[in-house]
Amino acid sequence: MTVALYMYTKQPKMIDIIKNQSNYLLVDVNLNEANMGNAAIFKSEIISMLDLHHKKIILSLHQVNYIDSTFLGALVAALKHAISLKADIALVGLKKDIHDLLTLIRLDKVFKIYDSFNDATKED
Amino acid sequence: MPADALEEMLAVIKTHVHEDAGMHELLFKSKFILTELLTNAIKHANTSQVSLNLEITDALVKFVKTDYGNPFMLPQIKDEQFKDALIITADVMHTLYAKQKEELTYFYCHENEAPSINLDNDLPEHFGLLIITKAADEFFYHFDEQNRANTFTATINL
Numbered sequence: 001m002t003v004a005l006y007m008y009t010k011q012p013k014m015i016d017i018i019k020n021q022s023n024y025l026l027v028d029v030n031l032n033e034a035n036m037g038n039a040a041i042f043k044s045e046i047i048s049m050l051d052l053h054h055k056k057i058i059l060s061l062h063q064v065n066y067i068d069s070t071f072l073g074a075l076v077a078a079l080k081h082a083i084s085l086k087a088d089i090a091l092v093g094l095k096k097d098i099h100d101l102l103t104l105i106r107l108d109k110v111f112k113i114y115d116s117f118n119d120a121t122k123e124d
Numbered sequence: 125m126p127a128d129a130l131e132e133m134l135a136v137i138k139t140h141v142h143e144d145a146g147m148h149e150l151l152f153k154s155k156f157i158l159t160e161l162l163t164n165a166i167k168h169a170n171t172s173q174v175s176l177n178l179e180i181t182d183a184l185v186k187f188v189k190t191d192y193g194n195p196f197m198l199p200q201i202k203d204e205q206f207k208d209a210l211i212i213t214a215d216v217m218h219t220l221y222a223k224q225k226e227e228l229t230y231f232y233c234h235e236n237e238a239p240s241i242n243l244d245n246d247l248p249e250h251f252g253l254l255i256i257t258k259a260a261d262e263f264f265y266h267f268d269e270q271n272r273a274n275t276f277t278a279t280i281n282l
Contacts, residue, residue: 033127036163066127068163073249080247097152104156104258105251106217106235 014038015045024056025049026117029064036070043074046089047081055087058120062093072107079111088112092120130158133178140180141282150280153259154185157278160252161189164276167252186279195267195274198222198229215248220257222265229265231257 019026027049031038049057059075079089090112094102102108114120137154138147158176165174173193179186199222201211209221212231220233231253248254257263260278267274 035159036167066130066159068159069251069255070163070167072251076247076249097155100152101156101255105254109217110247 014042015049017049018060020053021121022055024058024121025053026058026060028060028062031064033066034061034064034071035066035068039068039070039074042071043077046074046078050078050082050085050087054085056090057082057087058090058092058114058117060093060117061091061095061098064098065095067098067101072102072105076107076110090114090120092117130155133158133176136178137180137185141185142182146282150185150282153280154187157187157256157259157280160255161187161276161278164252164256165189165191165193182282184279184281186277188275188277190273190275192272193274195272196229196265212253213248213250217248218254220254227266231263231265233257 014030016028016030017025018028027046029042031042034042046057046059075089082089091102092114093116094113099108099113102111102113112120134151134154138151141147141150161176162174174189174191177186177188177190179188199210199212202209209223212220212222214220215236217236218233219236220231223230223232233254256276256278259280261281262279263277265274265276
């Protein structure tokens with residue numbers, strides 16, 4: 001008797017929907033390094049998510065410790081797409097130096113940034 | 125830049141700079157200058173051969189990145205107000221300039237005073253040079269024609 005044993009390993013997705021509410025999605029970014037190596041895939045995945053759900057995305061970056069300009073460009077491109085759909089992208093869980101970087105280049109005036117998920121959903 | 129290599133360089137800075145020198149801000153600026161210098165080399169110079177030198181004195185921390193890829197192409201749009209400045213990018217939030225001084229090209233930027241950021245405006249999607257220009261106290265580029273070497277130098281004053 002031959003027994004075939006298949007093992008499936010689940011690859012973690014780059015972005016995961018943690019909560020799907022009527023007016024927003026809470027989405028986790030499963031990256032330690034958000035950089036030019038994964039920016040294009042991230043942009044394409046988040047844009048597909050916006051096209052499918054047509055609602056505000058609260059993006060949790062609490063796992064991200066390193067970020068570069070290419071990934072920031074992808075975030076802005078995704079925000080523009082969200083605005084064109086009358087949706088939005090808000091950011092939560094930013095590490096202090098990533099928050100400071102956004103402030104340095106004034107992206108804190110472009111994205112709504114919240115300290116916590118609860119703060120991000122207060123007005124919804 | 126791989127995270128472990130970045131952390132190694134930040135550890136060198138931490139070891140060699142006096143604690144009183146505003147360490148938190150220095151490490152924050154250094155982290156993103158290093159990240160962007162190497163991202164720029166990979167994205168634009170189209171080369172895998174990059175060297176990065178770190179110089180630390182009592183007065184400054186200097187990052188010198190050299191690659192042998194494509195030279196940096198300067199834009200040819202002159203600023204109407206500052207005739208000797210070339211505009212690299214201009215958007216609702218910043219204007220990024222380049223200014224030639226002998227063989228060096230210095231980068232600097234101006235924050236535009238838009239009353240509010242209108243998200244319908246064209247927002248920029250390229251931030252590499254802007255990050256280094258704003259994080260560094262001085263940032264310039266040099267092209268050595270003989271050796272076909274691009275050198276970007278960013279300095280943080282202590």
